[in-house]
Amino acid sequence: MTNRVFVHIGLPKTGTSYLQAIAWPGRSQLREAGLLLPGARKSDHLFASMIVRDDPGIARRGPGASEAWDRIRADVAGFDGDALITHEFFCAASAEQAQRMVAQLAPAEVHLVITTRDPLGLLTSSWQESLKNKATTPLADYGRTESDDPRDVWDWRSLDLGLVLERWSPAVPPERLHLIAPAPAGAPREELWSRFCDVLGIAPDTCDTSRGFANASMGVVEAETLRRVNERLTGFNTARARGVWLRSFLADERLVPRGGDRFWPAPDQVEDARLRGARAVAKIRASTYDVNGDVDLLLVPDDLPPRRHPESVTDAEVADVALDLVATLLRDLQRRSERTSPPADPPTRRERLRQAIRGV
Structure with a gap:
């Protein structure tokens, strides 16, 4: 029986993809070091987060997806030994779902691991991530709610550390959070990997950190261009289609390399993020x-450098990127x-004769 289970629940956009990109290729090395990544494959942890959060969308994820939590x-x-379960969407679970998940891992000693970031950075990064998933919401309208639905992962429900702690902290003793x-x-x-390993109790050089990658950001014009493309886009409705074509092919490989101006949300959104950070730190x-x-470092600074807002992007700028x-x-x-394209077939004897007659 596993001694301890470390459940890395997010938050989204706090380097979770970077950590997972190191851990999964190093799965066998981690196991030799006494740390198990359970499940048949990486996607099992995503599927498990959906099952824990009672997301009916798991039925559309293909054969075997609904059994992922049982496999884990x-x-x-x-x-x-010890085990690591890692997916950033766990953090959207309700308090009841969090308690149930911990209970289902008994008698193992469950530890929660939460990677963090200041709320303003989370807001802008998660908005970009929503665009890579075909969203069309302008930044001015983004992050205006606190959903009660555990299926809502791109919402302050999962981005506000204070709210996540309110739901998850009762599930384990404080020293295990x-x-x-x-x-x-x-x-x-x-x-980040070194700190993560410090919590897990493994040496950072157990895995090859060169495999890790950070999700780079689009510039403000590039982000607005993608948002407008999404408004006209039909199809690409499956997670795989969005991941392959919108996130990887279009955004990460063709828009991100352009660079571009960084940006902030509206002043009232900045102030809202500042208050959320202060509440989380106080807690x-x-x-x-x-x-x-x-x-x-979770606090949003009082003085921020000037940056553009997506509403300042002109049609001419979008046309240039397009x-x-x-x-x-x-x-x-x-x-x-x-x-x-296959190589062209060599000319036949008759064709060679015709070419000779034409003087080719």
Whole structure:
């Protein structure tokens, strides 16, 4: 039976993809070090988060998806060591769902791991992530709610650390709730992995950190262009289609490399994020959670450098990005056609004769 189960519940956009991109290719090395990544594959942890949150969409995820949580628990029960379950959508679970999940992992000792980020950075990053999933909501209208639905993962429900702690902290003793504060500006990329390993009790060099990647951001014009493309886009309704074509092919590979201006939401949204950060820090300071790092980095600074807002993007700017995209896509199609087109058959004897007669 597993001794301890570390359940990494998010938050979204706090380096979770980076950590998972290191852990999953190093799965066998982690197991040798005494840490199990249970389940048949990485997607089992996403599917488990849906099952825990009673999301009926699990039925559309294909054969075997509905049994993912059972597979994970069976693996945990059969391993003599520690285990890690990691997906950022767990954090949207209700208090009742959180308690049930912890109880279903008994008799293992469950530890919660929460990676964090300041609320303003979370708001802008999660808005971009929603665009990569075909959303069309302008930034001015984004983050205006606190949903009661555990299926809503791109909402303050999962982005507000204080709200997540309210639902999840009763599920385990405070000393078993581990908060990883943001790394200071200028820290090496590997700092997050090192802190994560410190909580898990493994050496950072157990896995190859070069496999990790950070989700880069689009500039303000590029983000607004993607939002407008989504408004006209039909199809691409499955998670795989969105992931392959919108997130990877269009956003990450063609819009992100352009760079572009960084941006802020509206002043009232900035102030809302500032208040949420202050409430979360006050809650942490009043607790006895295990905190790794400086929680003051969860506070939104009083003075912020000036940045654009997406509403300032002009039609001409969008048209310029769109034209560049058309040219890029045509070059992509040409290269792909040249790679996949079969070589031309050599001319037949009759064709060679005709060419000779024509003087070719």
